[in-house]
Amino acid sequence: MIVPALITPMDRSGRPDAGALQEIIDRLEPSVDGFLVLGSTGEAVTLAPEERRELLEGLKVRKPFWVGVGDESLPLARRHAEAAVAAGADYLLAMPPRFYDRAMTREAFATYFHGLAEVGEVWIYHVPMFTKTDFPLEIIRELAAHPRITGMKDSSGDVNRLIYYRAHVPGFTVFSGNGLNLAAAVASGARGAILAVGNVAPRLFSAVMDQQRNNGEVEQELAALAYDTAVLFGKGGAVLIKQALRFLGLPAGYPRPPFPPESPYWLEAERLLGRLKEEGWLL
Structure with missing residues (x-):
């Protein structure tokens, strides 16, 4: 199961564009198994609560639908969560508070995540x-013992963590958020992946997952291409992904200022996109 961590289209002044986001969802839909909106790649941390709400209102998502809701306090995160549930989100994907990380005791984690679980899954x-x-x-x-905390996206790249979840948290749904080790993640118990590079080449990573699950290994050439793609777009982040989507004719817009409109990795990406297109992996 491959889920793209969607970009958030914005104009050059940084205004989000809900219509453009819908167009990207519609274009990706045949190639993916669900969508994450307002995650890390969606630049959610740069958006005000009302901007997040306005982006979600009226979206038509016909596959499983995650919305990023993490923030620095439970009241702020609940505000995002309520808007997500009102927009039809199936799952709330929540980062923990991080600025005052030394105050995140066991009790603080429970208060935060249990409070969000009162709003949605x-x-x-x-x-x-x-x-x-x-x-x-x-x-x-x-x-994970809470009945409404049912899964996680682990982007650490640490396969040992995935092995721990499989051994000690039975029934908990774990997705990888790291395209570099997708085959190893599947072998270690991940049931799917939520990937930034899923905006550009979701079928490539779906093939990696299917080969690992069905055959126990991935063809070397396919694994190498997926690795190179994950490395490059991991370095370039949302700036490079938006530039690639613009190149493909999609209304991805630009990163929110002060981030640059173009990536220093573009020439390398243009060559890679040519190869992905030639081999049939692009949208």
Whole structure:
């Protein structure tokens, strides 16, 4: 199951465009198994609560639908969660508070995630590259006992964490958020993946997942192409993904200022996109 972590289209002044987001969803829909809106790749941390709400209102999503809701306090995160549920979200993907990470005790984690679970079905989001926050395994095991905390996206790239979830949190749905180790993640128990690079080449990573699940390994050439694609778009982030989608004729817009409109990795990406197109992996 491949789910793109969608970009948020914006004009050059940084105004979000809900119509453009719908167009991208419609274009991706035949190639993916669901959608994440307002995650890390969606630049959600740069958006005000009312901007998030306005983006969600009126979206038509006909496949499983995650919305990012994490913030620095439970009241703020609940505000995002309520807007997401009102828009029809199936799952709330929640990062923990991170600025005052030393105050995140076991009790604080429980208060935050249990409070969000009062609003909707919650998935935990572990993305240490951005949060710089430790998320102890035993706390995840405790949170997973809650009937409305049913899954997680783990973007750490640490396969040992995935093995722990499979061994100690039976029945908990775990998705990888790291395209670099997707085959290993599947072998270690991940049931799917929510990937930024799913905006550009979702079928490529779906093929990696299917081969690993069905054959126990991935063809070397396919694995190498997926690795190169994940590395490049991981380095380039939302700036490069938006530039690639514009190149493909989609209304991705630009990153919100102060981030640059174009990526220093573009020439490399243009060559890679040519190869992906030639081999039939692009949208």
